[in-house]
Amino acid sequence: xxxxxxxxxxxxxxxxxxxxxxxxxxxxxxxxxxxxxxxxxxxxxxxxxxxxxxxxxxxxxxxxxxxxxxxxxxxxxxxxxxxxxxxxxxxxxxxxxxxxxxxxxxxxxxxxxxxxxxxxxxxxxxxxxxxxxxxxxxxxxxxxxxxxxxxxxxxxxxxxxxxxxxxxxxxxxxxxxxxxxxxxxxxxxxxxxxxxxxxxxxxxxxxxxxxxxxxxxxxxxxxxxxxxxxxxxxxxxxxxxxxxxxxxxxxxxxxxxxxxxxxxxxxxxxxxxxxxxxxxxxxxxx
Amino acid sequence: xxxxxxxxxxxxxxxxxxxxxxxxxxxxxxxxxxxxxxxxxxxxxxxxxxxxxxxxxxxxxxxxxxxxxxxxxxxxxxxxxxxxxxxxxxxxxxxxxxxxxxxxxxxxxxxxxxxxxxxxxxxxxxxxxxxxxxxxxxxxxxxxxxxxxxxxxxxxxxxxxxxxxxxxxxxxxxxxxxxxxxxxxxxxxxxxxxxxxxxxxxxxxxxxxxxxxxxxxxxxxxxxxxxxxxxxxxxxxxxxxxxxxxxxxxxxxxxxxxxxxxxxxxxxxxxxx
Numbered sequence: 095x096x097x098x099x100x101x102x103x104x105x106x107x108x109x110x111x112x113x114x115x116x117x118x119x120x121x122x123x124x125x126x127x128x129x130x131x132x133x134x135x136x137x138x139x140x141x142x143x144x145x146x147x148x149x150x151x152x153x154x155x156x157x158x159x160x161x162x163x164x165x166x167x168x169x170x171x172x173x174x175x176x177x178x179x180x181x182x183x184x185x186x187x188x189x190x191x192x193x194x195x196x197x198x199x200x201x202x203x204x205x206x207x208x209x210x211x212x213x214x215x216x217x218x219x220x221x222x223x224x225x226x227x228x229x230x231x232x233x234x235x236x237x238x239x240x241x242x243x244x245x246x247x248x249x250x251x252x253x254x255x256x257x258x259x260x261x262x263x264x265x266x267x268x269x270x271x272x273x274x275x276x277x278x279x280x281x282x283x284x285x286x287x288x289x290x291x292x293x294x295x296x297x298x299x300x301x302x303x304x305x306x307x308x309x310x311x312x313x314x315x316x317x318x319x320x321x322x323x324x325x326x327x328x329x330x331x332x333x334x335x336x337x338x339x340x341x342x343x344x345x346x347x348x349x350x351x352x353x354x355x356x357x358x359x360x361x362x363x364x365x366x367x368x369x370x371x372x373x374x375x376x377x378x379x380x
Numbered sequence: 381x382x383x384x385x386x387x388x389x390x391x392x393x394x395x396x397x398x399x400x401x402x403x404x405x406x407x408x409x410x411x412x413x414x415x416x417x418x419x420x421x422x423x424x425x426x427x428x429x430x431x432x433x434x435x436x437x438x439x440x441x442x443x444x445x446x447x448x449x450x451x452x453x454x455x456x457x458x459x460x461x462x463x464x465x466x467x468x469x470x471x472x473x474x475x476x477x478x479x480x481x482x483x484x485x486x487x488x489x490x491x492x493x494x495x496x497x498x499x500x501x502x503x504x505x506x507x508x509x510x511x512x513x514x515x516x517x518x519x520x521x522x523x524x525x526x527x528x529x530x531x532x533x534x535x536x537x538x539x540x541x542x543x544x545x546x547x548x549x550x551x552x553x554x555x556x557x558x559x560x561x562x563x564x565x566x567x568x569x570x571x572x573x574x575x576x577x578x579x580x581x582x583x584x585x586x587x588x589x590x591x592x593x594x595x596x597x598x599x600x601x602x603x604x605x606x607x608x609x610x611x612x613x614x615x616x617x618x619x620x621x622x623x624x625x626x627x628x629x630x631x632x633x634x635x636x637x638x639x640x641x642x643x644x645x646x647x648x649x650x651x652x653x
Contacts, residue, residue: 096496102469102470102471102472102473103470103474104472105466105467105469105470105473105559106466106471106473106474107470107481108462108467108469109466109467109470109471109482109486109526109530110482111527112463112522112526113482113485113486114485114523115487116501116504116519116523117488117489117523118485119488119498119502119504120503120504121500122508123500123503123504123595124500124503124504125497127503131442134567144424164412176400179393179396180396180397180400180638181394181396183389183396185399186389186393187389187397188517195397195401198401198404198405198407199401199404202405202408202632203405204627204631205408205624205629206586206601206604206620206623206624206629207507207585208409208601208604208605208608208620209408209604209620209624210407210408210544211407211434212407212411212604212616212617213406213407213408213409213410213411213609214407215608215612216407216411216422216612216617217406217407219412219612221421222422223410223422223423225424226424239441253404253407256404257485286470293586300563303549307548310493311493314493314494314495314496315493315495316495316587317586317587317605320609321605321608321609325397327561331493331495334496334499335499337589338499338502338503344503347499347503348503350498351496351499351500353494354493354495355492355496358491358492358493358496362491
């Protein structure tokens, strides 16, 4: 008895046209570009070559990938260590405090990350707050040179990505059936044992999706490396930016972007599979 | 209740959470506090002063960037509100096979790393021969603004009774009239809160903007970015504080819209009963 719903067609048209022209179009163009050859200036010759991809395998660029990977790994591991207890304890707060903690953790999301990173510059710089405090407490003689170093970049990465980790751990710890832990304790398990055999296993999905959400972004966040690391730390993201501007080899930049895009897509697919699996199984990750 | 024994946090937990939140908000607090500091050195608070704000407002390049950001934010929010709202309503009606793919594709700009989106757009606009400037920025910002509005309106529509619009159609309204008189007013809160988020995101973006702004046009966050790279000055503190204030205002407005809408709904329900 329903009327034919043809009213949707003209409503959808702007979205379809816009998305195809400016989302699908550019992405397809860049994939094509990654197989082209760079000319002098910004021009390209359209030849089907895989040279841009094999060029990534050159030691200089592989080093960038390895460096990005290491940095991503370091910040992800630290993110887990800091973020897991954070999210876990948050889930165990009384309801009212839980709500407040939620708002407190969401709010910085909306604060421009530049402003937050700028705050770290003020704190970490040579004549900054941290050194001032440490020196007046006579803990150090000479100011520490943290800013424009590897640790500064790691701090920045963790700082920007931690909320993602906390929120995903929180969401799986929140759904935890506490009577299971209670049962384990009743059956004689120590608190530590109950945690590792029950709680930790059941919150694994949250931890894993947190890892997925933070790992790939930390390879692309070039402005963190740029602001807090000076020019010393080159990430895949910085390499793309450099090739687009000073290097002016766009096909190579396109190839790098495609690789990063493929990795991101894989991570998203994995994330979806994980969250769906979680839904289907109710809670456990087996 | 035996439950409380296992669910209770150890005393250490409170300390840990407190410390974490302190570290989280410390950099933001530092920026705000030192924007009102008399001294140029951000190590100790020597006295309250608004001198850095005064200096900021004498800086023509900054003001121009601010105007650019505002124009860009308003225009891209408006265009994406139109595209996103119509798109969400349209998506709820059609049963095409491409629907799922289209939904995925239109939300994609939020999921791929910003650097890739920026780089991809730069190459694409260059290929099209578009001059880098306001136009490319407008298209670029609209691309990542659409998903916010689309998602908000879609969520709102899914909780709505399709019979309302059908009734209007049965009573002889054209589909356009039915949309204007029934669907749009009901979606308006979602359109507004989505638009506010989109506006905040547009006012905030650095990475995508930096690829497509061209040599002459600058936005506020891009100005901040280039300044930060050259060093710390109290004017940037003042600027960041203003940007922070604007973001909080927009967020507050968005929350208010949602709350008003909720109480309105509750009142409707009470009336109905």
